[in-house]
Amino acid sequence: MLLRKSSSADVPSSQITSRSVFERFNRRSFLTGAAAVGVVAVAAEKLPPILDPRISARAADQLQVVSSKYTTTENQTPFFKATNYNNFYEFGTDKSDPAHYAGKLQTRPWTIQVTGMVKKPLTLGVDDVLKYRPLENRIYRMRCVEAWSMVIPWDGYSLSEFINFCQPLPSAKFVQFLSDENKKQMRLPFGYNWPYSEGLRMDEAMNPLTLLTFGCYGQALPNQNGAPIRVVIPWKYGFKGAKSIVKFHFTDKQPHTLWNDMAPDEYGFYSNVNPQVDHPRWSQAHERRIDSSFLPHTIPTQMFNGYSDQVASMYAGMNLKRNY
Known part of the structure; x- marks a missing residue:
């Protein structure tokens, strides 16, 4: 290859x-x-x-990246906040758990499978996928379903580039992401249907904003942020961005996803950022921005997290309150 x-x-x-x-x-x-x-x-x-210096982020190498047109000029979330306040349930349900416990995860060697409706199934090393295209630095707004948000500089390339390399069949309509479930290195709390699974419609996956991500802040992904490979979809709630991916599966049917299976009344398959659709337990109209300010502040939530110009056309004619 x-x-x-x-x-x-x-x-x-x-x-x-x-x-x-x-x-x-x-x-x-x-x-x-x-x-x-x-x-x-x-x-x-x-x-x-x-x-606490014991749980400060630990990442591997500095990455070689180029600038990108897909970026925002908003103030970035400081590195230490973006890497110490995380959702990564494989390492625990508290926001500080990933930084505490993810250091046990060994990210090399790391194997990725490509399965399902593809011309030829593949097994790849993560470094082969990493080096397939030059990496871009993209500063994206990221919105959590729990009504907090960050602005993070991610490093990667458009997922569409990797999908084209995988050669999915025309009959493939969705791509599913499956995360690692290493029982020796992850805590894997009881009550969840591991491995973590997420998925996108093929046109969403091929949108140039969807990022196959290997780093942030100019360095390799810290474990608690999804090392060594994850996806970032900036117009959707953060849980759609699967972390520590070990398999890309192409299918003609909407794939099962962990949160949609567990609580379909709270977590829809599409999970587009929509201030008009409240979570059953809280409003989504505003968000708490985590940035360099010491005191928290809230801002209005934007439709599609502010990326309407790039993605709204994919949902033309859809009822976005029913297809949440």
């Missing part, structure tokens, strides 16, 4: 701020801001993932 190598980085490695300096600066900035409002002790109690 012929693979194209990533292009060289635009910034020399000698000019890149070291990871330790970056983290130390952000922790110092956080503490300074906290002291200004007299709540350091409360912050230390309420936000231990930010302050």
Whole structure:
């Protein structure tokens, strides 16, 4: 198999701020801001993932990436917040659990299967998939169904590139993502139908915004953010973006997905960000933006998370309250 190598980085490695300096600066900035409002002790109690060096993010290599037209200019969520406040239920249901426990996950070697309605089933190493196309840096708004949001610089390439390489048959209408379920390295809480499963309609998967993702903030994905390979779909709620993927399965039927199977009244298959459709237990009209501000603030939720121009046409004529 012929693979194209990533292009060289635009910034020399000698000019890149070291990871330790970056983290130390952000922790110092956080503490300074906290002291200004007299709540350091409360912050230390309420936000231990930010302050506890034992659970700071651990990622592998710096990535070589190029800039992308698919990006937002909104203020980014600081690295230490994006990597210490996560949903990754394989490692626990608390937001700090992934940063605490995901370090046990061994991401090399890592094998990915391509199955189902394809010209030829494939088994690939993740590094072959990583090097298939040059990586782009895309700063995306990300919205959680729990009404909080972040702005994260992801590194990857359009999933459509990989799908074309997989050569799905014309009869394939959906692609399903299956995550790892390593019982020795993951906690896998009782009561969930592991492995984690998600899926997209083929036109959604082929939309150029859908990102096959290998890194964030210019480095390899930290384990708690879905290492070594995940998908990011910025106009959908975050749980649609399967993490630590081990299989891409192409099918002509809508695939089973973990949350839609467990609670179909709360988590629809499409799960497009829609402020007009409330979760049964809370409103989706506003979101709590997690950014560099010390105090939380809320902003109105945008239809399709602000990506209507790029994706709304895929749902023309659909009842988006019924097909939530």
